[in-house]
Amino acid sequence: GENVEQHPSTLSVQEGDSAVIKCTYSDSASNYFPWYKQELGKGPQLIIDIRSNVGEKKDQRIAVTLNKTAKHFSLHITETQPEDSAVYFCAASVGVKGNQFYFGTGTSLTVIP
Amino acid sequence: GAVVSQHPSRVICKSGTSVKIECRSLDFQATTMFWYRQFPKKSLMLMATSNEGSKATYEQGVEKDKFLINHASLTLSTLTVTSAHPEDSSFYICSASAATGANVLTFGAGSRLTVL
Numbered sequence: 001g002e003n004v005e006q007h008p009s010t011l012s013v014q015e016g017d018s019a020v021i022k023c024t025y026s027d028s029a030s031n032y033f034p035w036y037k038q039e040l041g042k043g044p045q046l047i048i049d050i051r052s053n054v055g056e057k058k059d060q061r062i063a064v065t066l067n068k069t070a071k072h073f074s075l076h077i078t079e080t081q082p083e084d085s086a087v088y089f090c091a092a093s094v095g096v097k098g099n100q101f102y103f104g105t106g107t108s109l110t111v112i113p
Numbered sequence: 114g115a116v117v118s119q120h121p122s123r124v125i126c127k128s129g130t131s132v133k134i135e136c137r138s139l140d141f142q143a144t145t146m147f148w149y150r151q152f153p154k155k156s157l158m159l160m161a162t163s164n165e166g167s168k169a170t171y172e173q174g175v176e177k178d179k180f181l182i183n184h185a186s187l188t189l190s191t192l193t194v195t196s197a198h199p200e201d202s203s204f205y206i207c208s209a210s211a212a213t214g215a216n217v218l219t220f221g222a223g224s225r226l227t228v229l
Contacts, residue, residue, distance in 0.1 A: 032216060043119065043206050043220040044157070089156065093216055101147075101218055105156045 002027040004092050006104025013080050014112050021107045023090035024072040030092040030102075033073045035064060038087045038106075047088075048075070080111045115141050117209050119221025126197055127229055133193045134224045136207030142187035143209035148180070151204045151223075163190045197228040 003026040013019050023033075031052035036044035050057045050064045050073065057064050063076040077084055090104040116139040126132050136146055144165050149157040161182050162170045169182035179201075181193040190209075194201050206223040210216050 034218065036220070041204075041223070041225070043117075043208075043223040045220065046217070049217070091218075093218075103157050106154075108154070 002030055002092055002094070002100075002102040004090060004102045004104045006090050006107060008107060009105065010108045010110075012110045012112060015080060015082060017080055019075075019077045019080050019084070019109055019111075021075045021088055021090070021109070022072060023074070023092075023104050024070075025092040025102070026071065027092070027094065028068075028071065029094045032093040033064070033066060034091050034093070034101075035062075035075045036089045036091065038089065040086075044089055077109075080109075082111050082113050085109055085111045115209075115211065115217065115219040117143075117207065117219045117221040119207055119224055121224055122222060123225045123227075125227045125229065128198055129196055131193055131195045132197055132226060133191055134205055134207070134226075136190045136192070136209065136221050138188045138209045138211075138219075141209075141211045143190075143211060144187065146184060146190040146207055146209045147218075148182060148190075148192050149206045149208070151206060153204075157206065160192075194226065197226070199228045202226055202228045 006023045034049035037047045038044040048062050048064050050066050061078045066073040088107045091101045093101045118137045120135045146163040148160045160175045163182045163184040165184045165187050171177050184190040208218050208220045210218050
């Protein structure tokens with residue numbers, strides 16, 4: 001089955017700096033890659049996603065890049081703010097209506113004011 | 114956008130009692146819902162996949178008789194923790210994907226279960 005690895009497990013950045021979180025996956029059939037942000041005591045919220053027919057997607061300060069050949073995708077947060085502090089999870093899924101999502105182990109991001 | 118409501122957000126119960134957690138898709142129909150358990154500072158551990166109108170598919174190591182899942186309609190799935198013990202204390206999260214369209218997964222806010 002699919003194996004998703006996520007790095008780093010913890011990340012601290014100064015406010016205003018950029019943060020990058022990387023994930024690799026093993027199943028070349030995976031074609032949907034969402035990123036979730038989880039604040040303490042809450043459920044994960046989708047912040048951005050990318051499908052395998054696209055190499056990059058951007059939404060304001062957040063961007064995701066996908067390298068299908070190397071089987072890795074990354075989350076980029078620019079101009080970080082304290083409210084970006086949270087745990088971020090990547091995931092990989094197979095199929096148009098794939099019911100199986102494979103999650104990374106999470107990255108705890110701390111933005112230092 | 115898609116909204117998943119999970120209730121209760123927090124529950125405290127005595128050892129030996131049963132607790133039911135509800136997961137509702139508010140503005141879409143969900144043929145499939147997922148139940149996860151999350152330990153502190155850990156990733157999401159998939160417990161079971163709940164399919165509307167059929168039996169849930171449990172992950173290896175998850176006790177079916179302890180964690181009862183019912184998905185009676187396209188908008189509601191329930192997880193019942195039976196005969197709860199302190200080791201069942203955890204953060205339980207549900208998620209749902211729409212019956213139609215692409216497989217975007219929406220999560221509930223989670224339920225913090227504490228068993229005394």
